[in-house]
Amino acid sequence: MRYARIFLLVALSVAFAAQAFAAPDESQLDRGHRVYQKWCYPCHGPGADKPGTASLAARGQKPAVLEDRTDLTPAAIKIFVRHGVLYMPTFRKTEISDADLDAIAAYLTRNNKK
Amino acid sequence: MRLPPGVNAKDFSDALKQFSEAVGKDWVFTSDEDVNLYRDAYSPFWHEDEDPVPSAAVAPINVEQVQQVVRIANTFKIPIWTISTGKNLGYGGAAPRLSGCMVLDLKRMDKVLEVNEKNAYALVEPGVSYFDLYRYIQDKGLKVWIDTPDPGWGSPIGNSLDRGGGYTPFRDHFDAHCGMEVVLANGEIVRTGMGALPTAKTWQQYRYGFGPYIDGMFSQSNFGVVTKMGFWLLPQPEGYRSGTVSVAKHDDLVPLVDTLSYLMNSSIVQGTTTVGSPLLMSIARSSGMGGAALLTTPKSPSIADLEKIGQEKNLPYWNCELHFYGPSKVVDAQWEYAKEKYSVIPGVTFQDGQSLRFPLSADQIEHVPKRQFGIPNLTVFGMMGRTEGHMWFSPIIPMSGEAVFEAQRVFGQAYADMGVPPAETTFVFPSSFFPRSFVVLCGFPIAHDVEKNRKNRQIFKRLVEVAAQHGWGEYRTHTAFMDTVANVYSYNDHALLHFHETVKDAVDPNGILSPGRCGIWPKHMRKAKA
Numbered sequence: 001m002r003y004a005r006i007f008l009l010v011a012l013s014v015a016f017a018a019q020a021f022a023a024p025d026e027s028q029l030d031r032g033h034r035v036y037q038k039w040c041y042p043c044h045g046p047g048a049d050k051p052g053t054a055s056l057a058a059r060g061q062k063p064a065v066l067e068d069r070t071d072l073t074p075a076a077i078k079i080f081v082r083h084g085v086l087y088m089p090t091f092r093k094t095e096i097s098d099a100d101l102d103a104i105a106a107y108l109t110r111n112n113k114k
Numbered sequence: 115m116r117l118p119p120g121v122n123a124k125d126f127s128d129a130l131k132q133f134s135e136a137v138g139k140d141w142v143f144t145s146d147e148d149v150n151l152y153r154d155a156y157s158p159f160w161h162e163d164e165d166p167v168p169s170a171a172v173a174p175i176n177v178e179q180v181q182q183v184v185r186i187a188n189t190f191k192i193p194i195w196t197i198s199t200g201k202n203l204g205y206g207g208a209a210p211r212l213s214g215c216m217v218l219d220l221k222r223m224d225k226v227l228e229v230n231e232k233n234a235y236a237l238v239e240p241g242v243s244y245f246d247l248y249r250y251i252q253d254k255g256l257k258v259w260i261d262t263p264d265p266g267w268g269s270p271i272g273n274s275l276d277r278g279g280g281y282t283p284f285r286d287h288f289d290a291h292c293g294m295e296v297v298l299a300n301g302e303i304v305r306t307g308m309g310a311l312p313t314a315k316t317w318q319q320y321r322y323g324f325g326p327y328i329d330g331m332f333s334q335s336n337f338g339v340v341t342k343m344g345f346w347l348l349p350q351p352e353g354y355r356s357g358t359v360s361v362a363k364h365d366d367l368v369p370l371v372d373t374l375s376y377l378m379n380s381s382i383v384q385g386t387t388t389v390g391s392p393l394l395m396s397i398a399r400s401s402g403m404g405g406a407a408l409l410t411t412p413k414s415p416s417i418a419d420l421e422k423i424g425q426e427k428n429l430p431y432w433n434c435e436l437h438f439y440g441p442s443k444v445v446d447a448q449w450e451y452a453k454e455k456y457s458v459i460p461g462v463t464f465q466d467g468q469s470l471r472f473p474l475s476a477d478q479i480e481h482v483p484k485r486q487f488g489i490p491n492l493t494v495f496g497m498m499g500r501t502e503g504h505m506w507f508s509p510i511i512p513m514s515g516e517a518v519f520e521a522q523r524v525f526g527q528a529y530a531d532m533g534v535p536p537a538e539t540t541f542v543f544p545s546s547f548f549p550r551s552f553v554v555l556c557g558f559p560i561a562h563d564v565e566k567n568r569k570n571r572q573i574f575k576r577l578v579e580v581a582a583q584h585g586w587g588e589y590r591t592h593t594a595f596m597d598t599v600a601n602v603y604s605y606n607d608h609a610l611l612h613f614h615e616t617v618k619d620a621v622d623p624n625g626i627l628s629p630g631r632c633g634i635w636p637k638h639m640r641k642a643k644a
């Protein structure tokens with residue numbers, strides 16, 4: 001049920017993703033990479049021992065590693081991080097601040113077609 | 115906005131103003147969007163009113179701010195639920211026991227205060243995760259190991275205060291601590307053990323100090339807010355080796371565990387050892403019974419039939435992987451000695467496992483079971499499949515083969531009596547998470563489905579009761595079952611709980627700290643609960 005709600009939110013968010021996207025400067029990407037390494041990589045990095053990647057691969061998602069994706073929008077990423085999905089829990093703002101999350105979103109969408 | 119229980123809107127709004135002055139307004143969370151992040155991501159109450167939702171959260175950055183927060187809460191009688199890293203998934207996450215409590219989130223207190231290589235200890239703040247502490251040690255090139263539970267994003271303080279466990283020689287995390295700093299409900303700071311000496315030189319080296327040893331009272335309790343804790347570390351061993359012992363017959367489990375127990379109590383085998391059954395696991399997979407195949411139900415195949423299958427498929431009935439840490443020569447000799455001890459079991463077989471020397475290369479690290487070497491990771495979540503979380507039923511049973519047989523029978527019968535197949539529950543075999551006993555870990559799936567969760571909660575409660583009838587009790591539990599579990603630790607008309615309540619009333623008369631934690635309620639909430 002929560003899953004369905006998230007997909008709805010993701011679909012809606014795609015609509016305004018374009019305008020939310022501002023060209024990030026280099027340090028924003030560095031910050032995004034650093035925060036991603038700390039909070040996301042242990043589940044979403046490459047390799048069979050990364051459960052988020054394994055789960056996405058099992059779903060048929062290609063590529064399964066988030067860093068290799070070019071189809072995620074910043075808004076969608078934020079929704080997943082603040083709402084969770086399956087056993088990926090929500091992250092509190094003391095763990096990942098809004099500014100950190102902006103940076104992760106910028107990092108994970110760095111290779112998207114502009 | 116949700117109000118804390120027993121607090122009026124005017125007082126709450128005044129208190130929030132004061133909290134903002136104490137910690138800065140960015141660190142007081144009151145919007146639904148922010149507060150929802152503190153709900154239990156693996157709640158067994160999804161879509162039900164009982165799902166605990168905090169009224170707000172406050173996140174101080176140092177001990178002075180913690181003192182101020184606690185004093186304000188005490189003045190306005192606002193209940194606050196303390197978390198360190200708040201990753202207590204499976205046991206309640208970051209959520210309070212009671213809706214409306216404010217969460218006191220210590221994640222921002224994330225300083226590693228000291229790592230001493232010579233004496234092998236660390237002193238940390240509550241927000242320091244296992245990942246953080248490991249990174250700190252690696253960056254400084256210190257030759258000491260931490261011990262990590264399966265998920266590395268929790269904290270030495272949060273995990274050990276819930277008395278969690280890991281895998282290396284310092285796997286009993288509360289037991290590995292040495293010295294605490296605690297803020298009491300009136301805002302006063304207490305340091306335990308040698309820390310009570312204003313000029314202490316051995317706070318992290320000698321545990322007891324002088325007089326009663328009170329550290330245990332701050333674990334699984336609600337008597338204080340812990341703001342610093344010391345932990346003993348393992349000097350990086352020279353080497354490691356593992357070896358697997360396998361036996362063919364059902365009854366061989368008795369000597370297998372008796373010898374394991376001897377080897378562990380003699381510190382020859384170290385770290386967590388899990389008893390496994392290649393035979394039952396293979397049946398679990400091929401029959402679709404899952405973990406249920408590990409229980410003895412009235413429908414289970416007979417022991418003779420199982421032994422026959424084992425023989426045909428060349429699958430040991432039982433096995434266990436032993437871990438040895440130390441100088442390479444010594445660990446090799448220990449494995450030889452273990453084999454000698456086990457060779458009295460007819461038909462026993464041995465398999466050499468990994469043999470390593472430390473430090474590991476970056477490439478080796480990617481290919482070893484990280485937890486076995488105190489390297490934090492999140493790999494364990496992979497065992498959960500595409501599920502929405504779980505909660506743990508985790509009773510302690512004696513470390514003996516007979517006890518394992520009894521647990522298989524008793525829990526199997528309990529499911530049969532309830533008329534439900536144990537299919538959904540993941541029964542893991544007994545592990546020596548803690549010295550001298552076994553813990554049986556059973557994962558109950560959480561679903562975003564009210565009926566399923568309701569049924570699972572009933573089964574969970576029944577298993578707690580059945581376990582207690584056989585002398586087994588949970589080592590910790592999810593917030594949802596804290597009263598249920600506290601209630602079975604009832605020797606002499608609940609004398610222990612009464613003692614906890616007496617302490618609670620004395621040290622926290624307004625009952626502001628984590629009401630209901632581990633079944634301990636402040637006086638004014640005790641009646642309502644009963």
Ligand SMILES: Cc1cc2nc3c(=O)[nH]c(=O)nc-3n(C[C@H](O)[C@H](O)[C@H](O)COP(=O)(O)OP(=O)(O)OC[C@H]3O[C@@H](n4cnc5c(N)ncnc54)[C@H](O)[C@@H]3O)c2cc1C
Binds near residue numbers: 200272
């Ligand atoms: C897949 C999976 C595997 C797991 N494997 C393990 C495992 O191997 N070993 C294990 O032990 N656990 C395990 N767990 C359970 C849990 O995730 C960990 O124990 C985790 O470390 C607990 O969260 P935390 O460290 O963030 O503690 P927190 O959530 O910060 O704290 C836990 C509780 O302790 C109390 N507390 C925390 N800090 C303070 C403080 N400063 N003062 C007073 N009281 C405080 C609070 O009541 C809090 O709710 C597992 C869970 C999952 C989902």
